[in-house]
Amino acid sequence: MALVIYNSLSRQKEVFTPIQPGRVHMYVCGPTVYHDAHLGHAKTYINFDTVVRYLRYRGYRVLYVQNITDVGHMLDSGEDRILKGSQREQMQPMQLTEYYTRRYLEDMDRLNVLRPDIQPRASGHITEMISWIQRLIEAGYAYEVNGSVYFSVAKDEDYGKLSGRQLEDSLSGTRVDVLDEKRDPADFALWKNAAPEHILHWPSPWGEGFPGWHIECTVMSTKYLGQPFDIHGGGVENKFPHHESEISQAESASGVPFANYWMHNGMLFIRGEEMHKSLGNFITLKQAFERWDPMMLRFFMLLSHYRGPIDFTEESIGAATRGLERLTNLWYSLIQRLPSAPEGEVDPEIAKLVETTTASVIASMDDDFNTPGAIAALFDMTREMNAIMADRDPSAGSLELVRTFMAGFMEDAIGLQLPSEDSGAGADKAGALVELLLETRRELRSAKQWALADEIRDKLTALGIELRDSPDGTTWKYV
């Protein structure tokens, strides 16, 4: 079976063939660190983290680069996001970006998003950007005016090949006074002359200034991954003009392709609407974590295909919560049954079940990282395992087979951290204390001290620990 990726460039699914066999060089546009990350960031970075994880699960050596935009990201109004944030927070720009970079990484850690192998900061690559811009000027694709440098879109016949969009849409994002100096309104800035109030600026052949947003990603991706590299990912909202411009900058003067596969993930909506501060539906991850478990949020994102949009509603969140609970309940059952499970052969029905589930999740994921398909297969397996365990007491080897598969696929391939084995079993301090209480309760019951035994049960329930008595003894779990 071959891994297939939907390539936004060809607008079709293609068999994935990396440049170097067994290795993948991959880039994803990182955040502009002027504000806390929000639920939309969670979708993007969980989507691409799952791509990286699954590629590694399939045996590829992945070099994953994701940048930090800490300079030069213009708002539609022409304002600089970093500058605006640093005025808002009364911090130096680099102090602001340090602060929000740290908070972004904390959020990603909680979502179990692996850190990229290289996380270049835009402000750290000014020299390389200047060199690149100089090459574009020499090749006739860019021109200088009043200390700023613009890319001449009309010069690049291929401009628009990714997004199918061109001139008419690229007018937003520029101030009127800037428009005047461009040869063509569609041209975009490679280097901007620094206005006097601009704090972040560097010397260049064109005077003091700072780089445009698009050039940052072209330079940082190719510096660490070479040109061409395998996969470029990012949010669909950045396809135009950001990704389109990245391609032009990279390919026009060099004639060398930029990235072989372009992957775009769909947007996150809140009750059907785009998230906007003005709509009052803006949810930062710090806020989200106060209310929802990070693993549930990750599971929620994986319940939809990465290319599609996702709608964040009470209902869809509720469905995700219940879905993840079904899987973790199976996990708890396995690790609680394991210590007392009988010896013996592997149950053939369970062996078959794990085999077909494994094939099924791989088939889904190989088909353009179809996580909802893979999760559906996990649900099927859960239902069948629950039926088997209600019917008989499978051998330890059989249970271990399911447990190993779940840990391997869910944790490694799609990044869903399962509850620690301790939390249900008793290896940690709280677990050991619960076991000690259960033992005391057993002895009280043997001594017919029913009232005291029931009191222990009730108080454990009050602490969120649920007991289940059976002829084989008592099991417990956190609820």
Place this chain on the structure above:
Amino acid sequence: MALVIYNSLSRQKEVFTPIQPGRVHMYVCGPTVYHDAHLGHAKTYINFDTVVRYLRYRGYRVLYVQNITDVGHMLDSGEDRILKGSQREQMQPMQLTEYYTRRYLEDMDRLNVLRPDIQPRASGHITEMISWIQRLIEAGYAYEVNGSVYFSVAKDEDYGKLSGRQLEDSLSGTRVDVLDEKRDPADFALWKNAAPEHILHWPSPWGEGFPGWHIECTVMSTKYLGQPFDIHGGGVENKFPHHESEISQAESASGVPFANYWMHNGMLFIRGEEMHKSLGNFITLKQAFERWDPMMLRFFMLLSHYRGPIDFTEESIGAATRGLERLTNLWYSLIQRLPSAPEGEVDPEIAKLVETTTASVIASMDDDFNTPGAIAALFDMTREMNAIMADRDPSAGSLELVRTFMAGFMEDAIGLQLPSEDSGAGADKAGALVELLLETRRELRSAKQWALADEIRDKLTALGIELRDSPDGTTWKYV
């Protein structure tokens, strides 16, 4: 009372007067991220973290910058540390520095070392370094030869003013082939021509190359803190040639002072010897954390004055462990007694004790951050509080006074995290379970079920939970 700092530049204690009243701009040389941090790093960064914390405790607004050296740190052999590490680990240089930066920050977090406000990477400031070197050439303090640029030490009359050292010592750290091209063997590199095998290099007016180590710190400190700024800190082993050269680079061409106060912390020894891989006494922090509690390591470092050396031996570690235990035992006693402590006036003896201890720790810390002096005052207070609590049952208000002082000074001013109040009291899950067991034990004892009651006690002891019965009831703590 005034805060006094020993200034390495004047070789005497001076009253601290910041450039802007109430604000402190401070820089400390950060690590070269080609290997895991070791115990020596812990001493340096705990020492300066304590300076930053105490300045903030005293009401200063501190802007703390600490760099990451991810390029151009030459070994004595002339090898580049980053390049050597990336060959060893088979990683790209920036992947290597990303990896070790992350591990360094993890280690610092565990030692409760606050993150700097700005943590600039050397590789991100090449443009600024090139501009700075150009100014030095124009002013006649530096010269180019074969694509490298050297600082001409003989041109700067003040060279040596920090360390008292000059020419004869600065020969180490350079390769023989490099020596040949220098006008004077004492000159040091500002920019190095990149040898073909060198992966990390940038374009410059002198061809492809990379910056010298010393120029990095001059440029990054002044970029974010201005010139002059207040405090420059670092390990005494970097006084010469690193800090000496930083000063020359900053002051020679500009005539403006660089940093007003220089602070140097003493070295860490392992059983009397310097730590060296060849001596087999090299202890990384990751290794240390497997064996010792990070807060105990921090306490150990604070038991000596920052300027002095410290000897890491079984005995000195044992003494630190016992010392920290005395303080945390008082803390546990306070938070356990508080819920049942009587109402009423504040005990005048305790009020006086807190007052004198507060004055004493501030007097010690104001005297060039004398942490051992402050800790001695905490020990005195502990002894007296223990005597008072053995003698009588102080009011809740009295206990709260001591608790607040301990939390404020130990946690905020010197960064010693006290055990969570939950861990002794019972607000967390394990604590609540212990309380439930104690309640069950009480009921068993009322019912004269002695055997079962004693069993609970023994099993709790086995779990590391020690009970202490008194006429007022039973208290417990983790041991």
